[in-house]
Every structure is written in C-alpha cells, then in structure tokens.
Amino acid sequence: MKQTCAAVFGYNSYSKEVIKNIKDNYDNIGIFVLSDEELVLAHHDGLMAEKFDLSDDWKSIEERFDVEALVVFCTLKDDAQNVFLIISLRSIFDKLSIVALAQNNESMLKVKSAGANKVMPILQIAASVIGDILVKPIVTSVLHDVLYEDSDLSIMEMIVSSSSALCGTHLYDTHFKRDFDVVLLAIVDHEMGATFSFASHGHNHHIDTGDVLVAIGYKEKLEHLKRYAQGEIS
Amino acid sequence: MVAAAFFLHAYQPYQKLKTFFYNFLENPHYQYKKYFDFFMMGLIFLSVYILIYSVKNELSNQWLVFNNYAISLIFLTEYFLRIWIYSDNSKIIIDQYEHDLFMHRSFSSTVALKAIIKQKIKFMTSPMAIVDVLAIMPFFHEFRIFRIFVLFRVLKLFRYAKSLRRLISILSSKKFEILTLAVFAAIMIMISSVLIYVMEANNLESKINTLPDALYWSVVTIFTVGYGDIVPVTSEGRAVAMLIIVSGIAVISVATSIVVSAFTEKLDEIKTERLIDEVSRLERFYLICGYSALTHEVIRKLHKRDLPIVVLEKDLALVAVARAQGFLALEYDSASLETYHTVKIHFEKQVEAIILLHESDVLNIYAALTIRELTKTIPLFSILHSIENRKKLTLAGIHSIVNTHELVGLMSKIISSQPVAFDVMHALRSEETPTVIDEVRLDIGMEEKFYELLHEPLFYKRLSVLGIYKFSTQAFLFNPSQLEGIEVGDVAIIVANRSLINEFRTKLHRRVRR
Numbered sequence: 076m077k078q079t080c081a082a083v084f085g086y087n088s089y090s091k092e093v094i095k096n097i098k099d100n101y102d103n104i105g106i107f108v109l110s111d112e113e114l115v116l117a118h119h120d121g122l123m124a125e126k127f128d129l130s131d132d133w134k135s136i137e138e139r140f141d142v143e144a145l146v147v148f149c150t151l152k153d154d155a156q157n158v159f160l161i162i163s164l165r166s167i168f169d170k171l172s173i174v175a176l177a178q179n180n181e182s183m184l185k186v187k188s189a190g191a192n193k194v195m196p197i198l199q200i201a202a203s204v205i206g207d208i209l210v211k212p213i214v215t216s217v218l219h220d221v222l223y224e225d226s227d228l229s230i231m232e233m234i235v236s237s238s239s240a241l242c243g244t245h246l247y248d249t250h251f252k253r254d255f256d257v258v259l260l261a262i263v264d265h266e267m268g269a270t271f272s273f274a275s276h277g278h279n280h281h282i283d284t285g286d287v288l289v290a291i292g293y294k295e296k297l298e299h300l301k302r303y304a305q306g307e308i309s
Numbered sequence: 310m311v312a313a314a315f316f317l318h319a320y321q322p323y324q325k326l327k328t329f330f331y332n333f334l335e336n337p338h339y340q341y342k343k344y345f346d347f348f349m350m351g352l353i354f355l356s357v358y359i360l361i362y363s364v365k366n367e368l369s370n371q372w373l374v375f376n377n378y379a380i381s382l383i384f385l386t387e388y389f390l391r392i393w394i395y396s397d398n399s400k401i402i403i404d405q406y407e408h409d410l411f412m413h414r415s416f417s418s419t420v421a422l423k424a425i426i427k428q429k430i431k432f433m434t435s436p437m438a439i440v441d442v443l444a445i446m447p448f449f450h451e452f453r454i455f456r457i458f459v460l461f462r463v464l465k466l467f468r469y470a471k472s473l474r475r476l477i478s479i480l481s482s483k484k485f486e487i488l489t490l491a492v493f494a495a496i497m498i499m500i501s502s503v504l505i506y507v508m509e510a511n512n513l514e515s516k517i518n519t520l521p522d523a524l525y526w527s528v529v530t531i532f533t534v535g536y537g538d539i540v541p542v543t544s545e546g547r548a549v550a551m552l553i554i555v556s557g558i559a560v561i562s563v564a565t566s567i568v569v570s571a572f573t574e575k576l577d578e579i580k581t582e583r584l585i586d587e588v589s590r591l592e593r594f595y596l597i598c599g600y601s602a603l604t605h606e607v608i609r610k611l612h613k614r615d616l617p618i619v620v621l622e623k624d625l626a627l628v629a630v631a632r633a634q635g636f637l638a639l640e641y642d643s644a645s646l647e648t649y650h651t652v653k654i655h656f657e658k659q660v661e662a663i664i665l666l667h668e669s670d671v672l673n674i675y676a677a678l679t680i681r682e683l684t685k686t687i688p689l690f691s692i693l694h695s696i697e698n699r700k701k702l703t704l705a706g707i708h709s710i711v712n713t714h715e716l717v718g719l720m721s722k723i724i725s726s727q728p729v730a731f732d733v734m735h736a737l738r739s740e741e742t743p744t745v746i747d748e749v750r751l752d753i754g755m756e757e758k759f760y761e762l763l764h765e766p767l768f769y770k771r772l773s774v775l776g777i778y779k780f781s782t783q784a785f786l787f788n789p790s791q792l793e794g795i796e797v798g799d800v801a802i803i804v805a806n807r808s809l810i811n812e813f814r815t816k817l818h819r820r821v822r823r
C-alpha cells in the first residue's frame with residue numbers, strides 16, 4: 076500500500092532536515108515531541124507539533140493516521156529513547172514502516188533489533204561520504220546528483236504489471252541500455268525473495284508481475300520505461 | 310671588507326654551495342645526509358679494524374697510507390667544512406656594518422673579526438669538534454702515541470648515529486644527578502684508597518703496597534666487580550672493605566635509577582620523535598585533524614585505500630585512544646603553525662588530502678586557515694556541525710564540506726519516495742556486497758580497446774557502464790554509445806562485481822601494452 080502520511084518523532088536539527096525533505100512526498104505529516112522545549116521550537120518554526128510520552132498510549136496516532144499508509148521517522152536525540160520508542164511502536168503496530176536515526180553502528184544494531192525497517196547511522200553515513208569523496212570523487216559526485224539533486228539524471232523504481240511486455244520474459248532478453256537508454260541496476264524478483272539483486276550479478280531473472288526494477292537514466296526515458304513496465308505502452 | 314661581505318652574501322653559487330654542505334653535514338631531514346653518515350661510519354669501522362689487524366699483522370703500504378692519510382684527510386676536510394658552515398661571516402660583517410651605520414659610527418672591522426673568531430672558537434671548543442680534531446691525529450702516525458687516537462674516531466659515531474646522540478641528550482638531562490653521584494663515588498674512592506693503604510701497606514702479607522694498588526682495589530670493589538687479585542688481609546682492612554662494598558651498592562643503585570628515570574622522563578619525547586620520523590618517511594598520506602568517533606569511522610573507510618593516515622590531535626587522552634587503536638596519532642594542535650614546523654610535513658610532496666574532523670566548526674575553521682597559510686593547493690575536506698557555518702568554512706578555503714544533518718534529510722527524501730532504489734544505492738556505496746560501483750581511469754591507448762573489451766562474453770551484460778566522465782569538459786556522459794569517443798584522462802563509471810572490474814582493468818592494461 077502506498078504510504079501517504081508520515082509521523083516525525085522529535086524536533087531537533089535532524090528532524091528539521093527530515094521534515095524539510097519529506098514534506099512534498101506525503102499528504103499528511105505529524106510532528107510528535109517529548110519536551111515543551113521542542114514544542115515551543117516547532118511552533119516558533121511555524122509547525123504544528125503534539126506532545127507524546129513513551130507510554131503505550133498511541134491513540135492519537137491511530138486517530139490521526141491510517142497506520143497502514145503511515146511511515147514513522149524516529150529522530151529523537153537520545154539513542155536509548157529512540158530504541159524505546161521503536162520497540163513501543165513495533166509492539167503495537169507490527170506492519171508499521173519505521174525509519175530511524177542511530178548515532179553509531181552500535182546503536183544501529185539495537186535500533187534494528189527493536190524493529191526499525193530502515194536505519195540511518197549518522198557516523199557511518201558521514202564517514203562513508205567523506206571516504207567516498209576522497210577515494211571515488213567522480214562516482215560520489217555523479218551518485219549525489221542522481222540521488223539528491225535536481226539533475227536530469229535520476230533513479231527510479233518501477234513495478235512490473237501483468238499487462239507489460241516485460242512480464243514473462245527473462246532479464247537478458249531486453250537490452251535496456253540500447254532500447255530504453257537507461258541502466259538497469261537491480262531487480263526485486265518476488266520468486267527469489269523480497270530483497271533486490273543486482274542486474275549485473277549474472278542471474279538471468281524471470282520477470283513476473285509485481286517484480287520491481289530499479290534503473291538510472293534521464294527522467295523522460297525512465298518515465299517511458301515505467302509506462303512500458305506498467306503495460307501502458309508496448 | 311664590507312664590499313666583499315655584501316658580494317658573498319648576494320652571490321648565489323656561494324650561498325647554494327654553503328646550503329648544500331649545511332644540509333649534507335647538519336640537516337637530519339636532508340635525504341642524502343644518511344648516505345654521508347653511513348659513509349663516515351664505514352670509514353670509522355674500517356679504521357678501527359685496521360688498528361686491530363695491525364696489532365699482530367704487517368700492514369701493506371697502501372693500507373697504511375689509506376688509514377693514516379686518506380681517512381685523516383677526509384676527516385680534516387669535514388672538520389674545515391663544519392667550521393665554515395657553523396657561522397655566516399658575511400652576515401656578521403654586514404650586521405656590524407649596518408649597526409655602526411645606524412649609530413653614526415665608522416665601521417669597526419676589529420669588532421666584526423672578533424665576533425667571527427668568537428663564533429668559530431665556540432664551535433672548535435665544542436665536545437664534538439674536539440673529537441673531530443682527535444680523530445685527525447692518526448695523520449701524525451710517526452708519533453706512536455697518536456696511533457691510538459684512531460680509537461677517538463669511534464667517538465665520532467656520536468655525530469652520525471642518531472640513537473647515540475639521543476642517548477647523550479637523555480643522559481645530559483640528568484647532568485646534575487650524575488655529577489653529584491660522581492663526586493660521591495670519587496670521595497668514597499679517595500677515602501677508601503687512603504684508608505686501605507694506611508691499614509694494609511705495612512703488612513707483609515698484603516698485596517696493597519702502594520697508593521695506586523689501593524686506588525685500583527677501591528675502584529674494583531666500589532663498582533662491585535671484585536676480581537679478588539688483591540684482597541685486604543688485616544681486620545681493619547676488611548672493615549674498610551665492608552664499608553666500601555655497602556657504598557658500592559648504593560652507587561650502582563643510584564646510577565641505575567638515574568639512567569632509568571632519565572629514560573622514563575624522556576620516553577614520551579622519544580616516542581613522539583620516532584613518530585615524527587615515521588611521518589617524515591611516508592611518501593604520501595592523508596592528514597586528519599582532530600580525533601573523534603567520526604575519525605575512527607573515516608579511518609576504517611580509508612584503510613581500504615592502502616594509503617597511510619596521520620592524525621593530529623592536541624588532547625593527550627584522545628591521542629592515547631587513537632594509538633591504542635593502532636593509528637599513527639601525534640599530540641599536536643592542528644590549528645598551530647608551530648605544529649607543522651615541528652612535524653615537518655611537506656604538504657605538496659606528502660599529503661594527499663587533509664580532513665578536518667574536530668568536534669567544533671570553530672576549530673575546523675581555525676585549523677583550515679592555519680593550513681591555508683602554509684599551502685593553497687592541498688584538497689581540504691571538513692565536517693560541518695552547524696549548517697549556518699557552511700559559508701564560513703567555504704571562506705576558510707575548504708573544498709568539500711560534509712554535513713550529517715543535510716545527508717540525513719536527503720536520505721529521508723529518497724527513502725520516503727523510492728525505498729528499493731535507496732537500498733540499491735546504499736548497497737553499491739557501502740561496498741558490503743560483491744557488486745560495486747567503481748571508477749576506471751582511461752590512460753593512453755585504452756580509448757580504442759575499451760568498447761572492444763566490453764563486448765567480450767566475460768564482460769557483456771555483466772559489466773554495466775553507467776557513463777563516462779569527460780576530462781576535457783568536466784561533464785558526465787550517461788550511457789555512452791560506441792560512437793561517442795573516449796579520450797585519455799576520461800573516467801568510466803562501472804557497476805559490476807568487484808572481481809570482474811579488477812579483471813577488466815587488468816585486461817585493458819594488458820591489451821594496451823600489447
């Protein structure tokens with residue numbers, strides 16, 4: 076189910092950046108804070124925030140959001156509180172999509188164990204980017220543009236529908252680079268599990284309905300492939 | 310005289326020659342000095358070997374000439390060169406001239422000459438210069454006594470062997486304690502020598518008949534050697550012996566503790582010196598300023614590059630943590646110019662890039678400005694803690710700035726819109742899966758072979774060229790066709806299995822060589 080609403084827990088410098096970047100992707104964003112200080116800060120920035128505590132009372136969440144269409148961003152400053160928040164949410168909502176921050180690798184493991192679907196370990200992200208800039212400056216710059224900047228190149232994931240010409244074929248039957256001017260990076264083959272595998276891995280996947288293709292290319296070319304994958308064009 | 314001084318001071322060949330000899334003889338960081346030091350040490354050992362060999366063997370004439378004249382002449386030349394480079398005579402004359410001019414006095418050549426002589430005498434009376442002179446003495450080998458002066462050449466080793474120089478400097482830090490102990494030992498030896506002589510000299514059975522016998526016995530006993538060739542026979546003499554044995558133990562213990570404490574006190578200094586030497590020997594390295602948890606992670610990431618990493622951190626506790634992790638960390642303030650003079654980092658030659666990872670933007674900016682005073686060209690990277698300081702870091706000359714808040718924000722954006730794509734990109738960048746994204750730099754000759762190799766069955770469809778980064782236009786050419794030419798210096802960005810990329814690189818190089 077497409078996620079249409081988001082709840083951000085915490086209001087600090089990281090939360091602000093998260094809210095700034097996700098606000099266009101969701102119809103409804105709620106901010107939940109632990110302290111009065113954060114509440115005042117959010118109001119000062121023109122945002123509506125609600126107070127919450129770490130007890131098991133999540134009525135306000137259930138009342139305000141359709142939990143199946145909800146993504147939760149846990150960005151509390153304190154890792155221990157963040158882990159407690161995640162485990163509390165997971166104990167009530169087992170299908171909730173949870174994205175969480177972790178200060179380091181050690182916290183990342185705890186956050187994962189607590190039930191977060193995706194974890195952003197701050198230290199490792201920074202170290203990884205610094206290392207990449209130094210070791211692979213061109214790759215880093217290109218990927219940064221593709222992922223985060225409004226450049227012509229973009230990355231897109233698309234679901235293969237039953238009416239698509241791709242359905243029932245093998246991965247190597249289609250020459251994505253030549254025919255669509257895109258580079259196919261990965262495929263989520265539902266026959267082989269929920270996780271992705273790289274297109275260059277050498278396995279000639281059988282493409283079925285519901286498989287997800289991840290490709291890089293110019294936006295219009297990606298849109299063209301997306302329509303092809305969804306069976307809108309042949 | 311003044312004109313000659315001005316001429317020499319401005320005469321480049323003369324100044325260059327003097328600088329060359331200074332570096333060769335005195336500058337420990339001059340790359341060729343070690344060869345000179347090894348050569349001189351070789352001469353010293355050869356000289357001692359010849360002396361030992363000549364005790365029971367006849368030396369050929371050539372060897373005698375070599376030992377007595379050639380080596381001595383080399384040492385004499387070195388001695389004169391050292392006198393020459395010790396002070397700058399032309400500068401002394403010019404300074405004196407300008408001083409007299411300023412004071413409206415006529416130039417006093419006597420004062421200038423006195424200053425020059427004073428400087429040279431200062432050198433000639435230094436312990437090492439005296440050793441230099443003694444090492445030349447075997448030149449006058451006709452005087453038998455001068456032959457043993459060959460042994461003084463061994464003392465010259467202190468000039469060339471750094472560890473011996475360090476030993477002397479460590480012991481000289483305890484000069485007062487050593488002197489006190491020496492005086493105490495001398496007094497004890499004197500008293501016991503006289504006492505034992507008085508007690509034993511008139512006894513017929515005793516071997517201590519003269520004062521030198523008594524002195525010899527005292528020295529052998531106080532330093533706890535006790536050969537036993539001479540022993541006291543009277544009860545009084547034995548009492549003196551007991552007294553001197555107890556004193557001897559005290560002397561040895563105090564001497565040992567002085568040496569041990571001197572080494573302990575200088576241990577950190579020695580370690581730092583050794584680390585500085587290690588850094589100066591590195592051909593190329595990354596310099597990280599500031600040690601924190603982030604530094605640890607960055608080093609882990611950069612270790613894959615096989616390029617050494619040097620950390621500068623002024624907090625001793627953090628330096629200890631870094632060293633415990635096996636990192637090359639120096640306890641120096643990265644924001645101080647003094648640091649770079651002491652550590653003697655050659656930025657252009659040695660440093661690949663500098664990464665500022667202090668836990669405060671203020672410190673990173675301060676360190677960046679210090680570094681920019683020394684070098685304008687080194688790539689400078691920094692972590693940014695507070696977004697509002699971004700412009701300040703840019704103004705401080707930092708090339709690339711990384712802010713964790715912005716990164717988290719951007720990642721949230723992609724996670725919320727394209728979660729699978731995020732996972733794919735994260736896996737590619739993390740290098741934790743066999744498939745990676747990498748750069749292949751295209752050298753001369755590769756432009757023709759590149760596409761040819763891509764179509765081989767091993768690589769076809771398994772090695773995906775994302776694009777070519779054009780060196781000439783600094784633009785990224787996505788999904789290039791074979792018609793779009795590749796030039797030398799361009800970089801191909803490839804997604805494939807790591808081993809396959811390595812194989813592709815190897816084959817490409819091989820094809821070009823062929």
